[in-house]
Amino acid sequence: MTEIAGKAAVVTGGGSGIGMGLARELARQGARVGVADIKPDNAERVAAAIRAEGGEAIALVCDVTERSSIAAMRDAALAALGPVQLLFANAGATSFTPLLDMSDTDVDWIVQVNLMGVMNTTRAFLPGMIEAGGGHVCATASMAGLLPGWMPVHVPYSAAKMGIIGLMMNLAIEMRPHNVFTTSYCPGGVASGMKANNGSYRPEKFGGPEPVAEVQFTSGDTTHSSMAFYRPEDVAPMVLNAVRHNRPFVFDHADQRRLFAETYASVVEACYDDLEAWQAANGVPQGNPTGADLID
Numbered sequence: 643m644t645e646i647a648g649k650a651a652v653v654t655g656g657g658s659g660i661g662m663g664l665a666r667e668l669a670r671q672g673a674r675v676g677v678a679d680i681k682p683d684n685a686e687r688v689a690a691a692i693r694a695e696g697g698e699a700i701a702l703v704c705d706v707t708e709r710s711s712i713a714a715m716r717d718a719a720l721a722a723l724g725p726v727q728l729l730f731a732n733a734g735a736t737s738f739t740p741l742l743d744m745s746d747t748d749v750d751w752i753v754q755v756n757l758m759g760v761m762n763t764t765r766a767f768l769p770g771m772i773e774a775g776g777g778h779v780c781a782t783a784s785m786a787g788l789l790p791g792w793m794p795v796h797v798p799y800s801a802a803k804m805g806i807i808g809l810m811m812n813l814a815i816e817m818r819p820h821n822v823f824t825t826s827y828c829p830g831g832v833a834s835g836m837k838a839n840n841g842s843y844r845p846e847k848f849g850g851p852e853p854v855a856e857v858q859f860t861s862g863d864t865t866h867s868s869m870a871f872y873r874p875e876d877v878a879p880m881v882l883n884a885v886r887h888n889r890p891f892v893f894d895h896a897d898q899r900r901l902f903a904e905t906y907a908s909v910v911e912a913c914y915d916d917l918e919a920w921q922a923a924n925g926v927p928q929g930n931p932t933g934a935d936l937i938d
């Protein structure tokens with residue numbers, strides 16, 4: 643079990659949407675919360691709302707695409723809140739532009755914010771968690787990371803979100819001796835600022851804020867009937883429940899969990915069919931445990 647009450651928590655992208663919901667719920671459950679965001683006013687607004695509800699929170703400024711910005715944010719969090727044992731690496735941005743119409747800097751931005759942002763934020767907080775005797779990293783991935791076909795026109799985003807899942811699963815093994823657990827949160831439709839504000843999140847080094855794109859949230863998978871958008875305050879308790887129980891994954895839409903299971907079952911089935919047919923015709927590859935003769 644990962645206890646939440648009495649711990650210090652940091653939520654990146656805490657100034658809006660899912661991150662705001664997580665920050666408020668963490669405070670309700672007794673955590674001291676650092677609300678980190680690239681938009682300082684939004685971070686302060688959320689921290690102030692938490693304090694007004696009787697919780698403990700501070701605003702932190704951070705651009706997760708900059709290691710030095712993450713380090714400064716972490717140092718400020720440690721100074722104000724004490725050892726941070728709960729990290730919600732949630733900041734993210736999207737793009738609804740076809741891959742070949744994206745600029746190079748846009749591709750870089752989407753990968754940097756969604757994948758490297760989680761990687762670098764996690765790396766910055768892990769040593770402190772280990773020193774404190776343990777902790778939990780919950781990264782916000784996406785259903786677009788588990789089922790890339792579910793959200794079309796999202797190539798770098800899907801790749802980055804799938805990367806987060808690999809990051810969290812592999813890290814869990816490495817961190818087992820240190821009592822640090824990981825969760826990949828895969829939202830599948832949560833009302834947030836992403837539709838209206840996404841373009842404004844682009845840092846200067848990637849071209850600065852851009853006009854807000856006309857985005858349409860529709861599922862590419864026709865077997866998935868609904869694209870319901872839940873409220874952040876309703877999904878946050880589900881996510882914290884998964885964190886409390888050290889679950890590696892949490893979804894928020896039950897029908898998407900079913901779709902995931904069906905899709906991957908058919909992928910695995912197809913792999914085995916092909917492999918068995920190939921090996922029946924060509925033979926089973928021989929092992930080469932020493933690696934001898936592989937290099938000329």
Ligand SMILES: NC(=O)c1ccc[n+]([C@@H]2O[C@H](COP(=O)([O-])OP(=O)(O)OC[C@H]3O[C@@H](n4cnc5c(N)ncnc54)[C@H](O)[C@@H]3O)[C@@H](O)[C@H]2O)c1
Nearest residue numbers: 655658659660680705706733734784831832834835836843
């Ligand atoms: N809303 C959904 O349906 C949905 C679905 C799948 C995944 N997600 C993921 O959920 C996470 C939260 O998004 P949301 O839907 O709440 O959207 P949102 O736009 O409401 O929140 C995103 C937050 O991240 C912040 N941010 C953006 N770039 C940043 C940066 N470089 N450094 C620090 N902060 C930055 C923004 O200022 C904003 O406060 C994202 O990772 C997103 O990809 C959301």
